[in-house]
Amino acid sequence: MPQHPADTTAETPIFRQIVDHLRDRVLKGELTAHTPLPSERSLAESFDVSRMTARRALEALDAEGLSYREDRKGRFVSPKRIIYNISDMVSFAAKAQARGDALEIELVSQGTIPADARLARALELPEATALHRYTRLFRTEGHAAFIETEYVLASRFPDLLTHDLRQSSTRLLEQHYGISPRTGDITIRMRAMQPDEASLLGLAPYHPGIALEQVIRDGDGSAFCFGSQIWRGELAEFSAQAIVGEPV
């Protein structure tokens, strides 16, 4: 006998009833961050539905950002979101580390490449200009949060890749190259992760994500760095303060 009989006569689909039930439990705090959710099979049994129906309910929870799944390990309740203040921009890592937040940075890969059409356009450079490229994985409290790939002008920072890249790149560029105050153009959009990105973060392919791209400029307004981040969608929260001038 099912522990939670689903109301098949109601017009609301069974799997949504299960979604609502689970959402309640999460929001009431009955299930806390990183706690395992019921597995697909056990959920199916307790609601007396097929595994596929239970799965659909859990996938909806994933989409809502209330849970995430790790390959062949299970589903877990999402932790509180990480607030990324856009005005802090590049110095996110520096700020987080200064606050004492456990922010670990792992270098995934690095190299020097010629700028392709997209990078050349973003950085306002001729194509094939040499760029240092490094990809890093950012973790908070042991949980992977986002991947960042930065491209910086090789001519301006020739020996960049010889430094320890497991630190705030803002601080790196400051300490070794004395960069002055800068501006940045940022764009944010939703985009599911590609299988390779998801696997780096230990997540299922097509995990919902948020992509953040930024072009960083020096005091003279010339671009020297292009950064591309892909965040776990359920983990990211972007904040900004806008000051609006008198509209004409």
Next chain:
Amino acid sequence: MPQHPADTTAETPIFRQIVDHLRDRVLKGELTAHTPLPSERSLAESFDVSRMTARRALEALDAEGLSYREDRKGRFVSPKRIIYNISDMVSFAAKAQARGDALEIELVSQGTIPADARLARALELPEATALHRYTRLFRTEGHAAFIETEYVLASRFPDLLTHDLRQSSTRLLEQHYGISPRTGDITIRMRAMQPDEASLLGLAPYHPGIALEQVIRDGDGSAFCFGSQIWRGELAEFSAQAIVGEPV
């Protein structure tokens, strides 16, 4: 005989091969904005897979933001994203309309309510303060893009709801109440749509979305408006310019 035989011996799952195939066709421009994608059944037939497998491929495309589906109508190629500049903030509608973009606003519902705990906190007001609430649906070129609900201080704008709300609320507040320059706090996060939101936008439940919340303040820094938007994830792109002071 399948038109596109899937390679079952390869280590990459069949449905991902289909995703890659479809993504190619979309990115190559073979399928243009709002063009119907192959239906689940026809895709299943042409790749000689079950409908469920075809469906998984199409759902992955949805998650990537390359397609969207309308209930019982079909799946369609996503149009170009709408760029929302955070610095323009509240005046998005005004700007779009000034540019001549076809931005239609439909009033969904309105009323006056007491502030609940969440609203009171956001607006820094005592609970139960009277607020005007109105929900509007924004369309570009006939396609629903996002829903916005705004809450404004009823005491300060007593007869707000008697005006035509199918226009930029920035302009409304300016023309009738003479609001001076203002600042705004914005937060952005990924969140699947609730079934009711999705149905308003003509989309499937749990459609990936991006929520944007903003608190708008007058020249004195006192909050007078709280706005909450839910965008179709595949349609939204947020841009911002940040100016970073010299870090200590």
Next chain:
DNA sequence: GAATCTATCTGGTATATACCAGACTCGTTT
């Protein structure tokens, strides 16, 4: 010409089943 009917298209929901592969636990062996 307008309204209606109908066949067929679409996705939506749901079940039952099968096998795979990685992760994990626990007991046994070395």
Next chain:
DNA sequence: AAACGAGTCTGGTATATACCAGATAGATTC
């Protein structure tokens, strides 16, 4: 104590099937 292995847990992939309900287009009827 460390290494190994078996059994069992997890989600991942895939098939086949069934019926529902809204959308749509075309033919028929009024």
